[in-house]
Amino acid sequence: MAFVPDTVLEISLNLLGFVVGLALGIFSYIGFKNTGSPTLFRLNIAFFSIGIGFGVVGFGYVIELFILKYAQPDSWIQTLGIGIQTVGYFFIAFSHGIKSFFPKSRYFKSIIFPLFIIPGNSIEHIIRSISFILLVYGTIETIMSYMENRNRNTIFVAAGLGLLALGEFLGWYSIIFPKSILYFISLSTKITGLGALFIPISQVPLRGGPKFGGNI
Amino acid sequence: MAAIYRTHMSIIGDILSTTRDETPDESGASVTYLIRKANVSYGRLAKILETLVQQGLLEQTTSDRACKYRISSRGREFLQAYRGFREFADSFGLRI
Numbered sequence: 001m002a003f004v005p006d007t008v009l010e011i012s013l014n015l016l017g018f019v020v021g022l023a024l025g026i027f028s029y030i031g032f033k034n035t036g037s038p039t040l041f042r043l044n045i046a047f048f049s050i051g052i053g054f055g056v057v058g059f060g061y062v063i064e065l066f067i068l069k070y071a072q073p074d075s076w077i078q079t080l081g082i083g084i085q086t087v088g089y090f091f092i093a094f095s096h097g098i099k100s101f102f103p104k105s106r107y108f109k110s111i112i113f114p115l116f117i118i119p120g121n122s123i124e125h126i127i128r129s130i131s132f133i134l135l136v137y138g139t140i141e142t143i144m145s146y147m148e149n150r151n152r153n154t155i156f157v158a159a160g161l162g163l164l165a166l167g168e169f170l171g172w173y174s175i176i177f178p179k180s181i182l183y184f185i186s187l188s189t190k191i192t193g194l195g196a197l198f199i200p201i202s203q204v205p206l207r208g209g210p211k212f213g214g215n216i
Numbered sequence: 217m218a219a220i221y222r223t224h225m226s227i228i229g230d231i232l233s234t235t236r237d238e239t240p241d242e243s244g245a246s247v248t249y250l251i252r253k254a255n256v257s258y259g260r261l262a263k264i265l266e267t268l269v270q271q272g273l274l275e276q277t278t279s280d281r282a283c284k285y286r287i288s289s290r291g292r293e294f295l296q297a298y299r300g301f302r303e304f305a306d307s308f309g310l311r312i
Binding site for chain 2: 149
């Protein structure tokens with residue numbers, strides 16, 4: 001069995017996405033444990049989902065190619081990983097939706113789910129389309145927030161979400177042109193986007209901090 | 217100008233900030249003072265103050281027969297952590 005360098009690169013990029021996503025998720029979790037904030041709880045779910053989504057693809061490929069010795073990894077691994085990432089993108093967009101449309105509702109916002117009608121001929125195609133829409137929405141909302149707060153970090157987050165959207169778009173395009181370099185550009189763009197989301201964390205001291213009750 | 221909606225957490229942040237930075241004297245801030253500075257109703261403030269004292273974030277003192285509140289060292293740590301995570305959420309254009 002001969003592994004092409006492309007596969008190794010693909011696995012490496014996915015595992016890098018797993019680590020970055022998990023780090024962001026852990027930071028958001030520490031924030032949620034300290035403040036009990038529902039926003040940080042949603043970000044925690046979002047980043048854990050994104051990280052796990054990358055991890056499913058990365059570790060799935062490692063298991064199938066290196067342990068089970070398959071000639072080619074199953075396509076369902078990719079679909080499952082992207083599906084889990086989409087859950088993460090949904091929660092980022094959902095947080096913006098709550099802020100913009102339900103700023104005062106404490107109960108309705110928990111049960112509102114947007115409907116998407118996406119044409120498509122494969123599950124992966126549909127999932128990528130949803131991811132793209134969610135990410136574009138998140139990017140626009142973040143840019144709008146920057147207009148209000150003029151916080152420099154917000155620009156990095158908007159750029160990060162925009163790059164993730166571009167990555168999803170290129171990923172979808174690579175379905176049309178399989179085996180092309182587009183897929184690796186897509187993956188690299190997504191990892192760069194995740195890296196941009198990491199910038200705000202560098203402004204905050206990473207420490208466990210005191211633990212407070214959850215009913216504050 | 218449109219009214220800015222404040223989350224429960226941001227009201228707590230405002231109360232703790234007031235007791236840390238804007239108390240008129242060392243004995244702490246009175247309920248009336250906190251109502252004015254944190255811009256919150258008496259009923260809501262009373263519930264929040266009770267929770268914050270129970271959690272050890274505020275200390276209750278009695279001065280001139282009036283109940284006053286001042287921030288504890290635990291409250292200072294919480295406020296510092298809160299501001300860090302608020303900055304993080306702000307970066308996403310979100311409020312905690």
